[in-house]
Amino acid sequence: MDHHPALPATATRRRHFLRAGLATALLFATQRGVIASSTRNRLAFAVIPYLPARRLVALYAPLIPVIEATLGKPVDIVSAPDYAQHLERMRSGAYDIVADSMLLARIAQREHGFLPIARTKTPLEPILVVPSDSHRISLATLKGKTIAVTDRHAALAVIGLRYLRDHGLVPERDFRIVVTHSHANSLHRLLLGETAAAIVSRTTLKQVDAGLAGQVRVLETLPVGLAAVIYHVAPHLAPFAATLAAQLIGFAASSPAGPAFIAALGDEGLLPVKEAEMKALDPLVVEYYRQI
Numbered sequence: 001m002d003h004h005p006a007l008p009a010t011a012t013r014r015r016h017f018l019r020a021g022l023a024t025a026l027l028f029a030t031q032r033g034v035i036a037s038s039t040r041n042r043l044a045f046a047v048i049p050y051l052p053a054r055r056l057v058a059l060y061a062p063l064i065p066v067i068e069a070t071l072g073k074p075v076d077i078v079s080a081p082d083y084a085q086h087l088e089r090m091r092s093g094a095y096d097i098v099a100d101s102m103l104l105a106r107i108a109q110r111e112h113g114f115l116p117i118a119r120t121k122t123p124l125e126p127i128l129v130v131p132s133d134s135h136r137i138s139l140a141t142l143k144g145k146t147i148a149v150t151d152r153h154a155a156l157a158v159i160g161l162r163y164l165r166d167h168g169l170v171p172e173r174d175f176r177i178v179v180t181h182s183h184a185n186s187l188h189r190l191l192l193g194e195t196a197a198a199i200v201s202r203t204t205l206k207q208v209d210a211g212l213a214g215q216v217r218v219l220e221t222l223p224v225g226l227a228a229v230i231y232h233v234a235p236h237l238a239p240f241a242a243t244l245a246a247q248l249i250g251f252a253a254s255s256p257a258g259p260a261f262i263a264a265l266g267d268e269g270l271l272p273v274k275e276a277e278m279k280a281l282d283p284l285v286v287e288y289y290r291q292i
Contacts, residue, residue, distance in 0.1 A: 043075045046095040051182050062261040070247045083153035096234050103155035105230035106281040113235040116273040117245035124225030125202040126156035129216040145196035146176045148186040158288050160199035163222045184208050191215055203228050206266035
């Protein structure tokens with residue numbers, strides 16, 4: 001990894017501010033259209049759009065210097081307006097490195113040759129939440145009500161909706177689904193009384209504003225998934241996959257900025273991804289296509 005001379009504190013803060021500003025601007029620009037990575041001199045690091053764009057940039061910006069030093073090219077954080085467009089842009093070759101839903105990472109691997117390189121130590125922990133001051137809500141009382149999900153393509157939504165179906169609540173027959181496009185939006189809609197419950201994740205409650213998270217409680221703990229996030233790379237980066245995996249895992253474990261990065265995400269750390277773990281996601285892929 002490249003080493004750079006230390007900068008004064010003011011210069012360092014300015015550099016970080018400019019980097020975050022550029023990433024934010026590019027992130028919003030990509031919502032209007034994406035140029036295929038093969039025609040760009042810069043690499044695109046895409047983050048699955050589970051939170052508002054500015055929040056995603058703040059959370060994942062610490063990885064940019066690591067990726068740039070490893071791959072030797074400038075890297076920009078990008079995202080899509082929703083999961084469907086995220087998947088389509090990934091399929092079209094617009095993304096080089098991706099911090100992704102475990103479900104979409106497996107689809108990208110199976111169907112488009114992407115290579116998983118690291119995963120969060122923290123598993124995906126979907127939860128069904130309700131307002132903290134609601135005391136008479138149960139699964140049975142959700143019949144005829146509305147439940148918020150971030151996106152129908154999200155792994156936690158696929159897991160959560162299957163769980164509800166297995167417990168006698170069939171989506172769109174026994175309850176209505178509202179797609180909110182971010183976990184924060186799901187919590188806001190819930191607290192405004194527009195929905196009776198919301199499917200989010202435990203890590204979400206660590207990443208959103210504490211005042212917002214403190215107003216909900218867990219009604220049901222849903223089945224756990226492999227990882228909250230899986231990092232993977234496009235096929236053209238295959239020669240660099242092992243090195244980038246080692247750098248990302250090492251950054252999270254031992255770099256000065258690693259603990260703050262991991263704490264902000266609530267991810268505990270990063271681990272290598274085993275092929276058997278990815279193959280074990282195939283039943284979830286089948287469920288995904290059944291629901292979609």
